[in-house]
Amino acid sequence: MRLSLGDKILQRTIYILLTLLAVVMLYPFWNSLVISFNLGSDTSLGGVTLWPRAFTLENYYIVFQDKRLLNSFGITILRTLSGTLLSVFFTALLAYGMSKKTLLMRKYYMVYFIVTMFFSGGLIPTYMLIRSLGMLDTLWVFIIPGIISIYNMIVIRTFFSALPDGLEESAKIDGCSNYGIFFRIVIPVSGPVLATISLFTAVGHWNDWFTGAIYITKDHLLPIQTLLRQIMNSNIMTEISSSNAIALDHINRNRTVTTKSLTMATMMIATIPIILTYPFLQKYFVKGVLIGSLKE
Structure with missing residues (x-):
């Protein structure tokens, strides 16, 4: 079944909104996970967001x-x-x-x-x-x-x-x-x-x-x-x-x-x-x- 132009725009808008909502919901959890695997002394300097800058298992x-x-x-x-x-x-x-x-x-x-x-x-x-x-x-x-x-x-x-x-x-x-x-x-x-x-x-x-x-x-x-x-x-x-x-x-x-x-x-x-x-x-x-x- 072919979708009309309006349906395609609505569908893509919904996908974009759901993606943004997922990012907003998942980022705090992901950031907490990243910090848990990063050196505490390095985390205190700031800037640790998406990936551990100084990876360690010491915290665990x-x-x-x-x-x-x-x-x-x-x-x-x-x-x-x-x-x-x-x-x-x-x-x-x-x-x-x-x-x-x-x-x-x-x-x-x-x-x-x-x-x-x-x-x-x-x-x-x-x-x-x-x-x-x-x-x-x-x-x-x-x-x-x-x-x-x-x-x-x-x-x-x-x-x-x-x-x-x-x-x-x-x-x-x-x-x-x-x-x-x-x-x-x-x-x-x-x-x-x-x-x-x-x-x-x-x-x-x-x-x-x-x-x-x-x-x-x-x-x-x-x-x-x-x-x-x-x-x-x-x-x-x-x-x-x-x-x-x-x-x-x-x-x-x-x-x-x-x-x-x-x-x-x-x-x-x-x-x-x-x-x-x-x-x-x-x-x-x-x-x-x-x-x-x-x-x-």
């Missing part, structure tokens, strides 16, 4: 000497994996039940669930509840309070409602139970929407710093984002050097790192792992969101 070497960082990485990975698996499982289980039109008081349940999306108990009552449940300074505080997402449940429920009724009817004729239908039929054909929800949930767990800041007081249980925020709010040179004698000796001998270069290296370490997960789930992303939100 010093950051990785901080044992707290590696421990926080382990906590974040454990929290993200377990939290995502449990959240997607229980949310999908709830969505499967809510997708049944024969469910008694189904509409009242939906109203109850939707109200919780807009109104919460508040920070202080939530803190008191979590304290009374004994979840302070435990890994469970990262997982249980947010194990069910009503928004995600609605998306998955809509996807389940769009599945052909014949799938379940034929399974019931063969003697399959409700749990068997859910695990053997519904889950295997729901890959796109479950992959999309898993991505949403995993990113939420990985980027969350607030939970650790409020409910965790022990350093060995801090996730990477909470630790990163604490370091960036203090003097990173003092924090890292005081926690590791090897890093302190290296800093004193070389004098080439700065607070800014170490901060950028720490930011990249905390950011890049979750970014690398997107390419593996990208093919499911648009399909899962559209199917789970538009079909009825």
Whole structure:
């Protein structure tokens, strides 16, 4: 189909605007990455923009000497994996039940669930509840309070409602139970929407710093984002050097790192792992969101 002159101009204008928007969005990240690979003493002179002028791995070497960082990485990975698996499982289980039109008081349940999306108990009552449940300074505080997402449940429920009724009817004729239908039929054909929800949930767990800041007081249980925020709010040179004698000796001998270069290296370490997960789930992303939100 041939495009008219006006359509070609509009198309190219859109491409140019999207390209400029991409550059504006990506440049701060790229510049931070460049600074993290540049000598701190050289960065302080200015002019480091698109490429490292004095390439070095020293910033990452010093950051990785901080044992707290590696421990926080382990906590974040454990929290993200377990939290995502449990959240997607229980949310999908709830969505499967809510997708049944024969469910008694189904509409009242939906109203109850939707109200919780807009109104919460508040920070202080939530803190008191979590304290009374004994979840302070435990890994469970990262997982249980947010194990069910009503928004995600609605998306998955809509996807389940769009599945052909014949799938379940034929399974019931063969003697399959409700749990068997859910695990053997519904889950295997729901890959796109479950992959999309898993991505949403995993990113939420990985980027969350607030939970650790409020409910965790022990350093060995801090996730990477909470630790990163604490370091960036203090003097990173003092924090890292005081926690590791090897890093302190290296800093004193070389004098080439700065607070800014170490901060950028720490930011990249905390950011890049979750970014690398997107390419593996990208093919499911648009399909899962559209199917789970538009079909009825």
